[in-house]
Amino acid sequence: MHQHHKIAVGFMAFMAITSCSKYKALDFNVDKPESIALQEDIDAYPALKSYINRVAQPGFKLGVALGLQEYLDKGVMYRLANRNFDEVVIGYDMKHGAVVQADGSLNLVKVKSLLQSAGEAGMQVYGHTLMWHANQNASYLNGLLSPLLVTSPAYQNDLNLAALKDKTFTGWSLANPGAGISIAEGEGMGTGNKAIKLVSKGGSSSAADLQLVTPQVGVNKSHKYEVVMYIKSDAAGEGRVSFEGLNNNTPSIDWTKSGTPSPTFTTGISWKEIRFTIDDFSADNIKLHFDLGYKAGVTYYIDVNNLYIYDTQGALVVNNLVANGDFESGGGWGGWGGSSTRGVTADGMGVGNKGKAFYVTNPTKGANYWDVQTSYDFAAPLANGETYELSFWVKGTADGVIRPELQSANYSSNGYGQVAVTTAWKQVTVATTATAADRTRLIFSYGEFAGTIYIDDVVLKNSKATGGSTTVVEKTATEKKAILTAALDKWMDGMVGAGKTAVKAWDVVNEPMDDGNPYELKTGIGRPVIAADEFFWQDYLGKDYAVTAFKMARQYGNPGDIHFINDYNLEYSLDKCRGLIAYVNYIESKGGKVDGIGTQMHITTTTSKENIAEMFKLLAATGKLIKVSELDLGVGVKTTEATAEHYKAQAEMYKYVIDKYFELIPAKQRYGITIWSPLDSRAGSFWRPGEPIGLWTEGFVRKLSYAAVAKALEANAK
Numbered sequence: 001m002h003q004h005h006k007i008a009v010g011f012m013a014f015m016a017i018t019s020c021s022k023y024k025a026l027d028f029n030v031d032k033p034e035s036i037a038l039q040e041d042i043d044a045y046p047a048l049k050s051y052i053n054r055v056a057q058p059g060f061k062l063g064v065a066l067g068l069q070e071y072l073d074k075g076v077m078y079r080l081a082n083r084n085f086d087e088v089v090i091g092y093d094m095k096h097g098a099v100v101q102a103d104g105s106l107n108l109v110k111v112k113s114l115l116q117s118a119g120e121a122g123m124q125v126y127g128h129t130l131m132w133h134a135n136q137n138a139s140y141l142n143g144l145l146s147p148l149l150v151t152s153p154a155y156q157n158d159l160n161l162a163a164l165k166d167k168t169f170t171g172w173s174l175a176n177p178g179a180g181i182s183i184a185e186g187e188g189m190g191t192g193n194k195a196i197k198l199v200s201k202g203g204s205s206s207a208a209d210l211q212l213v214t215p216q217v218g219v220n221k222s223h224k225y226e227v228v229m230y231i232k233s234d235a236a237g238e239g240r241v242s243f244e245g246l247n248n249n250t251p252s253i254d255w256t257k258s259g260t261p262s263p264t265f266t267t268g269i270s271w272k273e274i275r276f277t278i279d280d281f282s283a284d285n286i287k288l289h290f291d292l293g294y295k296a297g298v299t300y301y302i303d304v305n306n307l308y309i310y311d312t313q314g315a316l317v318v319n320n321l322v323a324n325g326d327f328e329s330g331g332g333w334g335g336w337g338g339s340s341t342r343g344v345t346a347d348g349m350g351v352g353n354k355g356k357a358f359y360v361t362n363p364t365k366g367a368n369y370w371d372v373q374t375s376y377d378f379a380a381p382l383a384n385g386e387t388y389e390l391s392f393w394v395k396g397t398a399d400g401v402i403r404p405e406l407q408s409a410n411y412s413s414n415g416y417g418q419v420a421v422t423t424a425w426k427q428v429t430v431a432t433t434a435t436a437a438d439r440t441r442l443i444f445s446y447g448e449f450a451g452t453i454y455i456d457d458v459v460l461k462n463s464k465a466t467g468g469s470t471t472v473v474e475k476t477a478t479e480k481k482a483i484l485t486a487a488l489d490k491w492m493d494g495m496v497g498a499g500k501t502a503v504k505a506w507d508v509v510n511e512p513m514d515d516g517n518p519y520e521l522k523t524g525i526g527r528p529v530i531a532a533d534e535f536f537w538q539d540y541l542g543k544d545y546a547v548t549a550f551k552m553a554r555q556y557g558n559p560g561d562i563h564f565i566n567d568y569n570l571e572y573s574l575d576k577c578r579g580l581i582a583y584v585n586y587i588e589s590k591g592g593k594v595d596g597i598g599t600q601m602h603i604t605t606t607t608s609k610e611n612i613a614e615m616f617k618l619l620a621a622t623g624k625l626i627k628v629s630e631l632d633l634g635v636g637v638k639t640t641e642a643t644a645e646h647y648k649a650q651a652e653m654y655k656y657v658i659d660k661y662f663e664l665i666p667a668k669q670r671y672g673i674t675i676w677s678p679l680d681s682r683a684g685s686f687w688r689p690g691e692p693i694g695l696w697t698e699g700f701v702r703k704l705s706y707a708a709v710a711k712a713l714e715a716n717a718k
Contacts, residue, residue: 038704039701039702041707042702042703042704042706042707043702045702045706045707045710047083047084048062048084048085048695048706048709048710048713049062049083049084049085049086051710051713051714051717052086052713052717053717053718056667056717056718057667057670057717057718059670059671059672060670060671060672060717061086061087061124061126061671061672062084062085062086062087062672062673062674062675062713063085063086063087063088063089063126063672063673063674063675064081064084064085064087064088064089064674064675064678065088065089065090065091065630065674065675065676065677065678066081066088066089066090066091066678067090067091067092067093068090068092068093068094068110068111068114069093069110071088071090071114071117071118072110072113072114072117074117076700077678078121080678080696080700081123081678082121082122082123084678085123085675086123086124086672087123087124087125087126087672087674088118088123088124088125088126089125089126089128089674090114090125090128091128091676091687092135093110093111093114094111094127094128094129094495094499095128095129095132095135095136096132096135096136096137096491097135097136097137097138097533098135099111099491099494099495100136100137100140100491101137101140102137102139102140103140104140104144104487104490106490106491106494106495106498108494108495108498111495111498111499112498115498115499115501115502115503116502118502119502124502124504125499125502125503126503126505126506126507126674127495127496127499127503127505127506127507128506128507128510129506129507129508129509129510129566130491130492130495130496130506130507130508130509130510130549130553131488131508131509131510131537131545131546131549132509132510132511133511133522133524133534133535133536133537133538134511134531134533134534135533136533136534136535137533137535138531138532138533138534138535139532141484141487141535142535144483144484144487145475145480145483145484145540146475147472147473147474147475148189148271148472148473148475149470149471149472149473150189150230150273150306150470150471150473151319151470151471152305152306152308152470152471153226153228153308153310154316154317154319155310155311155312155314155315155316155317156310156311156314156315156317157308157309157310158217158218158219158225158309158310158311158314159214159215159217159288159307159308159309160215161304161305161307163215164183164194164196164304164307165194165304167182167183167194169181169183171215171216172212172213172214172215173212173213174212175208175211175212175213175289176208176209176210176211176293177210178198178199178200178201178204178209178210178292178293179199179200179201179202179210180197180198180199181196181197181198181199181210181212182196182197183195183196183197183304184196184197184301187301188301188303188304188305189230189271189303189305189306189471189473190305190471190472190473193303193304193305193471194303194304194305195301195302195303195304196212196290196301196302196304196307197299197300197301198210198212198290198292198299198300198301198302199298199299199300200292200293200294200295200296200297200298200299200300201296201297202296202297203296204293204294204295204296204297204298205293205294205295205296206293206294207239207240207242207264207291207292207293207294208289208291208293209293209294210291210292210293210300211289211290211291211292211293212289212290213244213287213288213289213290214287214288214289214290214309215287216285216286216287217285217286217287217288217309218284218285219245219281219284219285219286219311220311220313221281221283221284223279223311223312223313223314224277224278224279224311224312224313225277225278225279225309225310225311225312226275226276226277226278226308226309226310226312227241227274227275227276227277227278227288227308227309228273228274228275228306228307228308228309228310229241229273229274229275229290229302229303229306229307229308230271230272230273230274230302230303230306230307231267231271231272231274231300231301231302231303232267232268232269232270232271232272232300232301233267233268233269233298233299233300233301234269234298234299235269235295235297235298235299236266236267236268236295236298237266237267237268237292237294237295237298237300238264238265238266238267238292238294238295239264239265239267239290239291239292239294239300240253240263240264240265240291241253241274241288241289241290241291242288242289242291243278243286243287243288243289244286244287244289245281245282245283245285245286245287246278246280246281246282246286247280247281247282248280250263251278251280253276254276255274255275255276256272256273256274256275257275257276264294267298267300268482269476269478269479269482270475270479270482270483271303271473277312288309290302303471305471306471319461319462320459320460320461321378321379321382321388321460321461321462322376322442322458322459322460323379325392325457325458325459325460326350326355326356326456326457326458327344327345327350327355327356327357327358327456328355328356332376332377333358333374333375333376334374334375334376335360335372335373335374335375336372336373336375337362337366337370337371337372337373337446337447338362338363338364338366338371338372339363340360340361340362340363340372340446341360341361342358342359342360342361342374343358343359344356344357344358344359345357345358345359345454349454350456350457351393351425351456351457352425355456356456357393357454357455357456358374358454358455358456359452359453359454359455360372360374360444360446360452360453361451361452361453362446362447362449362450362451362452362453363450364450365447365448365449365450366447366448367447368447369403369445369446369447369448370445370447371447372445372446372447373443373444373445373446373447374443374444374446375407375441375442375443376441376442376458377440377441378439378440378441378442381437381438381439381440382406382434382437382439382440382462383434383437383462384434384435384436384437385433385434385435386433386434386462386463386464387431387432387433387434387462387463387464388406388431388432388433388434388460388461388462388463389429389430389431389459389460389461389462389463390404390416390428390429390430390431390432390442390458390459390460391427391428391429391430391457391458391459392404392427392428392455392456392457392458392459393425393426393427393428393455393456393457394419394421394425394426394428394453394454394455394456395421395422395423395424395425395426395453395454396421396422396423396449396451396452396453396454397423397451397452398423398449398450398451399420399421399422399423400420400421400448400449400450400451401418401419401420401421401448401449402418402419402421402444402445402446402448402449402453403415403416403417403418403419403444403445403448404416404419404430404442404443404444404445405432405442405443405445406432406434406439406441406442406443407439407440407441407442407443408436408438408439408440408441409438409440410438412436412438413439413443414432414433414434414435414439415432416430416431416432417430421449421453425454425456431463442458442460477540480540481540481541481542484537484540484541485541485548488537488541488548488549488552489552492549492552492553492555492556493552493556496552496553496556496557497556499557500556500557500558503557503561504558504560504561504562505561505562505563505564505596505671506553506557506561506562506563506564507564507565507566507598507629508546508549508550508553508563508564508565508594509546509549509550509565509566510565510566510567511566511567511568512538512546512565512567512580512583513567513576513579513580513583515569515573515576518573518575518576518578518579519575519578519579519582520579521538521543521583522536522538523536523538523539524536524539525539543586544590546565546583546587546592547587547590547591547592549592550563550587550592550593550594551591551592554593562595562596562625562671563593563594563595563596564594564595564596564597564598564625564627564629564671565580565583565584565587565594565596565597565598566597566598566599566600566627566629566630567580567598567599567600568599568600568601568602568630569600570599570600570601570615570619571599571601571603571607571608571611571612571615572607572608572611574611574614574615574618577599577615577618577619578618580597581597581618581619581622584597584622584624594624595624595625596624596625596626596627596671597619597622597624597625597626597627598626598627598628598629598630599615599619599626599627599628599629600629600630600631600676601628601629601630601631601632601657602630602631602632602676602688603631603632603633603634603653603657604633604634604635604636604653605633605634605635605636605646605649605650605652605653606636607653609656609660612656612657612660613660613664616660616661616663616664616665617664619665620664620665620666620669623669624669625669625670625671626661626665626669626670626671627671627672627673627674628657628661628672628673628674629674629676630674630676631654631657631673631674631675631676632675632676632677632688632693632694633650633653633654633657633693633705634688634691634692634693635647635649635650635691635692638683638690638691638692639680639681639683639690639691639692639698640690642692646692647692647703647704647705648704650692650703650704650705651703651704651705651707651708652708654695654705654708654709654712655708655709655711655712658673658709658712658713658716659712659715659716661673661716662712662716662717663716675694675695675709677693677694678694678695678696679694679695679696679697679698679700680692680693680694680696680697680698680703681693681694682698695709
């Protein structure tokens, strides 16, 4: 028994004798119940950390996991932690999901309060955890990777793009072509779209060293005009837009609506929107200069389809949900019914004897209006509850009626009613409201008409929406990696930087290895369900994601900080333990430095002791610091069903783990042991709910396991 315990028991006996000395002793004795005597014995043990010989074990830390607010409240848990343990680890509140806000900023107010309170109490804080797949602000991270949705302005473009689309550059001036200005197929935003490709020379250093000038654009000097462009580059670039026809042709501009004007903008591998207004006109027409010569050897791309100069007080254009409603581009329309025929007319047969139209010939009137139909499929289902206006020109070889409608795949629909047809072209405008979110096509029904119907200039629009087409721009794998690397850098800088004065050890990477493939990394790919707070960094950054994390943690922390990699079930799956060790070797082969390995050990009384011992041997052989990082121990039943035998087995297993740790891990490699759940878990807890896993009961009563841990520390940490 620890000497402190002997003293305590002796002191209690002495107090019992002296306190009764003035009374006559009774002539009979009553034995205490064994359970009460045992509890009194356990309660007499001093604090757990007092059993550690600091001379023999100068680096060993006995840790405990708490909630951040539990510690800040400075109640019973605060006192229990400070009295019994050297180090506190916060279960959730120092993780990405708790700290990173919706806009990517870091809320570190409570973390800094924790560090201050712990420092004042002489308690060390262990950083848990910097990089993990769970407890992430996945909404923010996924938002960074989501496609860029670009809707062209709802106004007529005053910049003629025809010479870019046909690659002739007619009317454009390659004022300084640098190392080349051309039109690149498939390099624009979205699938298969064009971009202007501009390459700066090796010695390029000033704005006009790479310069493309637009044709002349007429303006109304009393109006405001907006310039819109989307640009990216293969490396960090810089540019500006200068002018002819302004009073100041090289103005400082707030290019990206950041709130701060500047002479130039920067570019990178992702598309960047440049959008600004001009109204400082000195003439009735202007030209724009795209000046990209600031940096040498950079290739720039400017999307052709979304390059705009428009009058903000000009006429609105319609956002047509029918991509080829003028039928000049042919396909997209189908149909069926009886012996009817359909197709696109020859040129000159459209409305006003211009262009093309769509025709359907129905030889005989059918029994039902749906017997003959024409169909156009939308790119996406229409919005439930929105009103959709349909306009089109129509004529027939005879008078009659047709019926347009918005239809779903199961034929439910919202109809526009009967539309009268005459032998002369007339424009029809009708409206209906979508009553379900499954309306996926526009249908024209001709079953009530005998003869040929012609339709042209079909426009379907949401009554609330104006504007041009929408371009969906998916981010490339390279872009995603760069974006996430920047997000990780921001997180590491903020969190490690905030803890720099108080936190000297971190879980840098948590739970990297896959359970089913223990020599491979976890992945979210192929998982049927991914939780709302799960984000698998490794799926985007690759196998080197941990290399990057360890390098950043070293960059933003203290030179002497201790950096761990941590995982669970290493005692359950020895192959997973070996896989983790192999991954540590890989990280270090790529320039990262891993100081220690944490084994969580969320175990039970029936966990294989042979596996526990073998795991410790494998970890010890690495030469790394070894930490039992999250030790808790179930008994196979809930607290309400646990018996004295269960608690005896639990105490024995706690002692076995600590004994084997000290036996098999060399002294210089012993970082310490952290008790993950000091109290038995409440029935409503998210963690092992209702299980008696702790060293104390829920009511803060010491258990037999407390005594077992104390005895194990007394026997080994000396």
